[in-house]
Amino acid sequence: MADALQVLITDRAWPDSHVERDILANVGAEVIEADDSQESTLVELAANADAIATCWAQVTTAVIEASPKCQIIARFGIGLDNIAIDTATERGIPVTYVPDYCVPEVSDHTVALLLTALRKTAFFHQQTKSGHYALSEGPPLRRLAGQRLGLIGLGRIGQAVVPKARALGFEVVAHTPSANDHGTGCPMLSLDELLSTSDAVSLHLPLTDDNHQMLNANALALMPDHAVVINTSRGGLVDHAAVWDALRNDRLGGLALDVFDPEPPDLSDPLFADHRVIATPHAAFLSRESLHELRSRTARQVADVLVGRLPEHVVNPAVCQHLRPGTPSGPGVGRPQ
Numbered sequence: 001m002a003d004a005l006q007v008l009i010t011d012r013a014w015p016d017s018h019v020e021r022d023i024l025a026n027v028g029a030e031v032i033e034a035d036d037s038q039e040s041t042l043v044e045l046a047a048n049a050d051a052i053a054t055c056w057a058q059v060t061t062a063v064i065e066a067s068p069k070c071q072i073i074a075r076f077g078i079g080l081d082n083i084a085i086d087t088a089t090e091r092g093i094p095v096t097y098v099p100d101y102c103v104p105e106v107s108d109h110t111v112a113l114l115l116t117a118l119r120k121t122a123f124f125h126q127q128t129k130s131g132h133y134a135l136s137e138g139p140p141l142r143r144l145a146g147q148r149l150g151l152i153g154l155g156r157i158g159q160a161v162v163p164k165a166r167a168l169g170f171e172v173v174a175h176t177p178s179a180n181d182h183g184t185g186c187p188m189l190s191l192d193e194l195l196s197t198s199d200a201v202s203l204h205l206p207l208t209d210d211n212h213q214m215l216n217a218n219a220l221a222l223m224p225d226h227a228v229v230i231n232t233s234r235g236g237l238v239d240h241a242a243v244w245d246a247l248r249n250d251r252l253g254g255l256a257l258d259v260f261d262p263e264p265p266d267l268s269d270p271l272f273a274d275h276r277v278i279a280t281p282h283a284a285f286l287s288r289e290s291l292h293e294l295r296s297r298t299a300r301q302v303a304d305v306l307v308g309r310l311p312e313h314v315v316n317p318a319v320c321q322h323l324r325p326g327t328p329s330g331p332g333v334g335r336p337q
Contacts, residue, residue: 005029005306008049008067010057011037012076013282014291020053023299027306039063046070051302054082056263061087072096072305074298077285079234081207085315094323095315096301100156101294102285107160109284110202110232113256114165116278117228118144118200123275139276142199142226145169150198152191152214153205153233154182161202162186173198176205195222200230207234217242220252228254232284235261244271252276258284 007029009017021031029050034041037057046052046067052059055076061084064070073088075097088095116122120139127137149165151158151174162172162184174186175194181187195201201223205211215229216239223229229252231238240261246252255271256278263282271277285294297312304311309326 005050006032006048007051007053007302007306008042008045009033010042010052010054010059012055013286014295019292019295020299023296024303024306027303029303029306042066051306053298053302056082059083064088064091064093072302072311074301074311076294076298078102079206080315081234081236089316089319092319094305094311094317094320096298096311096313097315098294098297098301099313101297102287102290103156103160105287105290106157106232106284107164109258109280110157110161110204110230111164111168113230113232113258113278113280114149114200114202114228115144115168117230117254117256118142118147122278126275143169146171147199148173148197150174150189150194150201151186152176152194152201152203154180154184154186155204157232158202158204159184161204170200191219192222195219196224198227199224200228202230203233203237205233205237207236212236213239213242215239215243217245220246223252225251226253228252228256230256232258235259235263235265240269240271244269244274247271247274247276254278258282 005028007024009020009031011034017031017033024031032045034045039060039062042057042063043066046063049067050069051072052070053074053076059073059082064084064087070093073083073093073095075083078097078099080097083095085095120141124138147170149170149172151161151172154174154176159182165172172186173189173194175189175191179188214237220242243255254276258280259282272279301311308324310320310323314320
C-alpha cells in the first residue's frame, strides 16, 4: 500500500484542522501540523511534504528547497508576502491564495474602526467602565457627513468600503498607482493630495518592498493634525515609530490598527497605552462564514493539485502546464491587483 500523501500545515488561527483533514482525506492525503513556525521546524517537516498550506508562517526559500516532493504551496489568506514565490516558481510549484474570501468582513471592520476612531466610542466606553461618566472629559467630535475618507489601494476590500462609507456621508477619494477607480466613481488623487486633504486615511494594499513603511514621517507630515489612520491590510505598511512620534506631538488625531509588524506586537509599547490608539488582534478577516470558506477553499486548492487538477487562484500559472483543466473550487488565476 502506498504511503499517504502529506500536507504540512505550518500554522493556523483556528482551534483544529478537521475541515482540512476531511477534505484532504478524499484524495488520500493526511495533515501534518507544525508545533511552531520557526524556519528550522518547517525545514524539517517540509522534507516529506507533498504540499504546504500556510497562514502567517514564513515559507522561505530554505523551506521550499527542503521540500523536494512539494506540489503546491497554498496560502490561507489574501496577502502573499510570507511566501518566497520566486523560489516556488523556479521549482515549478504552484502558489495559490484566496483573494476574495473575507471582503465583507474586512470592509465592515474597516468601517467599524473608522467610526470608533472618529466618534471616540472606545474612549468613552473605557472611561464609563472605569467609573467616569463625564462627557466633558472626551475629545472634541465632528459630524461624519462631509468628512473625507482617503483610501490608499482600491482592490476588492477598498472597493467594498466605498459604498459603506458613502452611506454614512463620507466623501471617498482614493489613490492607486494605476489611477483606476474600478467603477466606484471615486476621485483618484495623487498620494500627496490624498494625505494632505483627508480626514481619515485607510490602507488597502498588499505589502511589497516598494511600499514598506509607506506611512512614514514624511507622509504623516502631510496629513492634517486631526486626521486618523486605519490599517486592516499589513502591519509593515506603517512606520509605528513615526506614528507614535506624530501622536505624541499632537500631529495626528488617531490610529486604528488590526495588523502589526511584528505580530503579535509588544503591547508594553507606549503607543498602545495612548487613548487615541485602537487595536484589534488581526480580527478583521474573521467570521464563522469567512473562516469556513477560507479553510475549505484552501484545502480544495491543495486537493486539486494532488490529483493533477488546476486549482483556483494560482499566482504563478506558468508552472501549471502539467495540470489538467477541471472544475476547481472557484475561478481565477494571477497576482492580486
